[in-house]
Amino acid sequence: MAGEKVSIIGLGALGILFGQHLSKKMPPQNLRIIADQERIKRYETEQVYSNGERCHFQYVTPEEAVEPADLIIIAVKESGLKDALHAIHRHVGEDTVILSALNGITSEERVAERYGWDKVLYCIAYGMDAVKEGNELTYANMGKLAFGDIDPDGVSDQVKRIARFFDETDFPYEIDTNMKKRMWGKFMVNVGVNQTVAVYRGNYGTIQKDGEARDRMVRAMKEVIALSEWEGATLTDEDLHYWLAVLGTLNPEGKPSMAQDLEAKRFSEVELFAGTVLRLASKHNIPTPVNRSFYEEVMRIESGY
Known part of the structure; x- marks a missing residue:
């Protein structure tokens, strides 16, 4: 996945956590944070911090024309999923993989209803103890993403591709065959x-x-x-x-x-x-x-x- 493009929507605790890690491992132009203009203005004015360190993110609005992402991470809350699914539409291409880090057991179905099961892997975020207050995130444990195929007992090329990217970026993850x-x-x-x-x-x-x-x-x-x-x-x-x-x-x-x-x-x-x-x-x-x-x-x- 040389030159991979990653888009993240949702700059709460998980979005900052994942985004800050990847921003240090990727060319800055290849990591996009999707947000509306009002939020972008607030982020740029107040800045965003992770464990006291300022985050340097590239922000794009949902309306901007962009190259499709290899990986989209959805890190909004459940109440924001409907809007997020619309906001990512310019980032979804033929080979895009979408990971939803939402709580609960239904978000993958909603993503698949919009973009198809061929774009979706099951995913959970676990083991992190991040606390976000205002524009500042603090944590002691980054945790991991566990992900895998919809069908159990196999490891698809999609899963292997995302795993290689996470290996290249030292991103903590686990593949699970019974997601x-x-x-x-x-x-x-x-x-x-x-x-x-x-x-x-x-x-x-x-x-x-x-x-x-x-x-x-x-x-x-x-x-x-x-x-x-x-x-x-x-x-x-x-x-x-x-x-x-x-x-x-x-x-x-x-x-x-x-x-x-x-x-x-x-x-x-x-x-x-x-x-x-x-x-x-x-x-x-x-x-x-x-x-x-x-x-x-x-x-x-x-x-x-």
Whole structure:
């Protein structure tokens, strides 16, 4: 992938994290940050920082004519996905691969509805403890992208091509041949960690130690395990323990995005987490009282904005 072009949309925590790393490994003209003119003006005026270091990004509007990207990374929140799918259209070419780093288990389907499954690989971002306040990002652990094919048990040329590029740019990644299960595992983590830390107004340290918050988090995650079997992902307690070990590596002072949203009085992704659990629970007639309580508590907090 010599001379590869990469486009990133979404300059939240993940967008800055990925963009700053790649900006040091690629020719600057080959990395594009897609944003509307108003956002670009704000980024250029206030600047963007990662661990105290100023980021030097090339910004392009959705209307600008550009060469198609070899790789597009979507790093917006779920509420911004519809607009993002429109904004990237000039960057999508015949050989473009799209990775969605969104939380949840549905974004790939929405990307594929617009651009086709032949452009999409399953993807999750995990292991990062980034916190974004204003225009400044701080983190101790960069984490990784795990990605793979829609169909399990194989490694396509697309996956190999992106892996070579990540090798060339020292980008931390992992290829997974059972991404559906992996995505459900990440969903389980988000359901537990994001909602627990947000409701308890804590940080990762809150759920890394024994106590009420951690116990409630684990119970919420076990409700996802029960649903996964009915949805063809079949998580087990072994997956739960794996992800609990990952959580133990995070900076205890860090916070997930949902906790940051509630602190800033922004509307959160509770519909993506507990909301999805409740809809699937209704579909399969499975009780999920812990996630219902999280849903009601977050909605009550947000109603007070």
